[in-house]
Amino acid sequence: MTALMAITGCSSVMTGRSASPGQHAMKLDTTIKKEVHLNYLLYIPDGYTSEGKSWPLILFLHGAGERGDDTELLKKHGPPKLVSNGKKLPFVVVSPQCPADNWWPNMLGELNVLIDEITKQYNIDQSRVYLTGLSMGGFGTWSLATDRPDRFAAIAPICGGGTPYLTTRLRNVPTWVFHGAKDQTVSIEKSEEMVEALRKNGGDVRFTVYPDAGHDSWTATYDNPELLEWFLSHRKR
Numbered sequence: 345m346t347a348l349m350a351i352t353g354c355s356s357v358m359t360g361r362s363a364s365p366g367q368h369a370m371k372l373d374t375t376i377k378k379e380v381h382l383n384y385l386l387y388i389p390d391g392y393t394s395e396g397k398s399w400p401l402i403l404f405l406h407g408a409g410e411r412g413d414d415t416e417l418l419k420k421h422g423p424p425k426l427v428s429n430g431k432k433l434p435f436v437v438v439s440p441q442c443p444a445d446n447w448w449p450n451m452l453g454e455l456n457v458l459i460d461e462i463t464k465q466y467n468i469d470q471s472r473v474y475l476t477g478l479s480m481g482g483f484g485t486w487s488l489a490t491d492r493p494d495r496f497a498a499i500a501p502i503c504g505g506g507t508p509y510l511t512t513r514l515r516n517v518p519t520w521v522f523h524g525a526k527d528q529t530v531s532i533e534k535s536e537e538m539v540e541a542l543r544k545n546g547g548d549v550r551f552t553v554y555p556d557a558g559h560d561s562w563t564a565t566y567d568n569p570e571l572l573e574w575f576l577s578h579r580k581r
Contacts, residue, residue, distance in 0.1 A: 380454045385418050386462075387427045387437035398469035400576065403459060404439045405477030405484040411442045421478060422566050433572065435474075438462050448477070448484025452491045455484075459495065471580045476500040476571075478562040479530060486538060493517050498578040500571060502562045503527055505534025508541035516581045520550045520574060522565045524557030 392399060402423060410417040419428040423437045440458055442448055448455070463470055475496045477485040482504020489499045490510040498518040519542060523535040532553065542549045554561050565571060 378453070380457050382440045382454055382458055383413060383415050384438055384440040384458065385415055385424050387423070387433065387435075387439075388466075389434055389436065390432055392436070392467070395467070398467050400435045400472035400474065401459075401462065401466075401468045402433075402435045402437045402474045402476065402575070403455070403488075404437060405448050405455075405475075405481030405488075406439065406442070407477075407479035407481055408447065411446070411480075412444045413441070415441055417441070421562055422476070422481075426566060434576070435572075436462070436466055436468060442480070447480050449487040451484075452488055455488055456492060456495075472497050472576070472578075473580070474498050474500075474575045474578075476502070477504065478502040479504065479559065482530070482535075489514060489517060489519075494580075497580040498575055500565070500575070501535070501538075502565055503530045503535070503559060505530065506538050508537050511538060511542040511547060512545045514542055515545055515547050518548045518578050520552070520571070522552045522554070522561050524554045524559060524561035526556065526558045527561065529559040 389399065404423045406418055406421065410420060418424045418439050418441055422439070423433065424439045427433060427437065438458065440455065442451065459473065462468065473496055475485050475489055476499065479502070482501040483506060485499055485501035486504055486506030489496055490506065490513050493513045493516070496517055498520070500520045500522070502522040503524060521535050521539050523532045525532055535551070539549055539551045554564060557564065
């Protein structure tokens with residue numbers, strides 16, 4: 345599916361009419377519009393209806409190898425792989441595709457617009473919106489969660505990393521982090537730094553290390569039904 349949306353906002357900075365020397369209090373009011381194009385896969389669970397029951401939502405962010413414009417690539421890993429193999433999930437799942445020349449931490453605006461559109465168009469329980477991703481998507485998970493911690497009931501970054509000091513924003517967001525001890529693509533230190541900082545900031549964080557795993561720490565993670573049960577055990581505070 346392709347999303348075409350507009351971000352409209354108002355930006356205010358110090359500006360005005362005076363051209364005389366010195367410092368002046370000034371203001372600019374303007375409207376900025378941006379078109380957003382994103383391909384994505386959308387999974388609707390069995391039993392979904394447009395009326396009545398609201399459903400939890402998972403936003404899944406893929407890794408660098410699945411970038412481009414072929415959404416079939418998204419079925420290689422994570423929740424899209426599970427449902428393409430016939431697994432029934434009790435969530436609406438949206439899996440966007442990052443363009444080939446970009447990466448998730450640069451696309452936070454687009455991802456927020458996508459969440460807005462999905463929650464408007466479908467019967468979503470906004471107290472149960474979850475975020476997870478692997479590798480590049482693990483970095484994206486940390487970035488999007490620290491950008492908008494108010495959106496998510498729980499997050500699960502896999503073999504990613506982020507900006508440790510920003511974990512102050514995640515004190516109230518339950519977090520389960522996964523990494524392979526032998527990962528030579530994204531060092532486990534990236535996750536360790538985030539976990540340590542989040543713990544120091546009083547966050548609710550679990551850290552699972554697979555001692556024999558390399559970069560692929562996601563297959564075991566998404567194959568474990570405990571992760572989905574853990575998501576469902578949390579609502580946004």
